[in-house]
Amino acid sequence: MSDKSQPATCPAHAPSDHPKIKPAKVGILLTNLGTPDSTDYWPMRRYLSEFLSDKRVVDYPSWKWQPILQGIILSIRPFKSGAAYKSIWNNEANESPLLTITKQQTAAIKTKMEERYGDKVMVDFCMRYGNPSTKSKVREMVEAGCTRILFFPLYPHYAGATSATANDQFFRALMEEKWQPTARIVEPYFEEPSYIEALAQSIETAYAAAEKKPEKLICSYHGVPERYLHEGDPYHCQCQKTTRLLKERLGWDDTQIVTTFQSKFGPEEWLKPYTVEEVARLAKEEGVKNIAVCAPAFSADCIETLEEINEEIKESFEHAGGQDFTYVPCLNDSPAHIDALSGVIEKNLLGWLE
Structure with missing residues (x-):
């Protein structure tokens, strides 16, 4: 998503040769499961390998699971999964429906957040598996001046194989930042x-x-x-x-x-x-x-x-x-859903932004 960043400046009272720092803002990073880059064999195989190698998804010992996964399963399943994805693929945008809808949700939430908080926020999304990666989006937010990040797994319910692994990946990304932003995780909203x-x-x-x-x-x-x-x-x-x-x-x-x-x-x-x-x-x-x-x-x-x-x-x-x-279609980017997600975000921003 585009970022309307203000130019970096030297901190007040700092010497003129001090590195320039961008004005602090709050990042709102939405995340969902992920998607293959295409329905072809190798993109499907890469995606499935990343997904099914996640210990939160399949927690069998690696010595037992990986030979089966990398052998039989990933030799056959990419063809079957690729065919399934082809039946629903967004051919116009050349992407999966999940990616299309997540972009639409992010754009709608971005509009609402900017209407309320102006240029104090940066809204974007990432995927747990595939692209755009969590690591790349955390890096972009830090570079844009986000000293605080609200991480929002778009799962109404908590599960180790969904919310937890998304959080794991977010924390891994934070570990690589020299100046680590303060972080909050949005809790499940199933009873909101x-x-x-x-x-x-x-x-x-x-x-x-x-x-x-x-x-x-x-x-x-x-x-x-x-x-x-x-x-x-x-x-x-x-x-x-x-x-x-x-x-x-x-x-x-x-x-x-x-x-x-x-x-x-x-x-x-x-x-x-x-x-x-x-x-x-x-x-x-x-x-x-x-x-x-x-x-x-x-x-x-x-x-x-x-x-x-x-x-x-x-x-x-x-x-x-x-x-x-x-x-009955998922809530997707329906106005009621965007209002619900935006309300959850606003609650979690209390104390950071009013």
């Missing part, structure tokens, strides 16, 4: 009233536009191994609370809304019920013909929503006898 309101509005809009009113709403969250829950990760509980708060805001009862988990990977048991199996069960065993699916854990539409939910999970429901499948 404005976030729940934005979710509820998106559901109401989708239901109003549907030809047939869905009988059930499936809240499909990205899954993690069940073991993580027992090891202290709060993700499962936070997802359940989001569903409950959304249900209460919509004025529904328990029969109208279901919590599920998607994207299982590997041999372990993951959080259940699995979305792909649950939608089929609803159609087969309960005779449900019309459903809607939303993805509250994703701040922007991506491969897991546009391809997995709107293609694979939809297909599972229809093959089991379901008829009408409504996908």
Whole structure:
């Protein structure tokens, strides 16, 4: 994002040969998961290797996991993942939808922050995996005069494999700075009233536009191994609370809304019920013909929503006898979502900027 930096000057009362320093400002650095640079084999392989080598994502011992990853998995999976990305790729901009939407979110938040704080802030985004990297954006902010950085993982819920690894990468970037800025991390916002309101509005809009009113709403969250829950990760509980708060805001009862988990990977048991199996069960065993699916854990539409939910999970429901499948888009850069994210940022800037 462009930066309207003021020129660097010598500090007051400093000798004339003192290095020039830019006026201090606050950096607001948004971050999301990441994206491959293209759908071709080698960019996909690099991206998947970085992602699946992260100990926060796959915590098996390296001696056991890396030979499997670098051998069998990364010889085959880039072709499959590349094909999936091609089905949703933003060909006009030659980038993934996640990157397109994150740019749009950042631009909208930048406008709001500059309207409120003027040139005291610098707003930008980075990705945990791929480009633009966290390290490069921290470097840009420090060079622009940011002596304080608010780091905002765009995950409503905390999980070791999402929020924590994003924070890890941010801290690694700070370790390389000679003059290290003061830093704050935005905590998960899964129960923020404005976030729940934005979710509820998106559901109401989708239901109003549907030809047939869905009988059930499936809240499909990205899954993690069940073991993580027992090891202290709060993700499962936070997802359940989001569903409950959304249900209460919509004025529904328990029969109208279901919590599920998607994207299982590997041999372990993951959080259940699995979305792909649950939608089929609803159609087969309960005779449900019309459903809607939303993805509250994703701040922007991506491969897991546009391809997995709107293609694979939809297909599972229809093959089991379901008829009408409504996908409720992520909140993306909707005005209600931008207002919610901006409100969270403003709360976290208290004491730095008023």
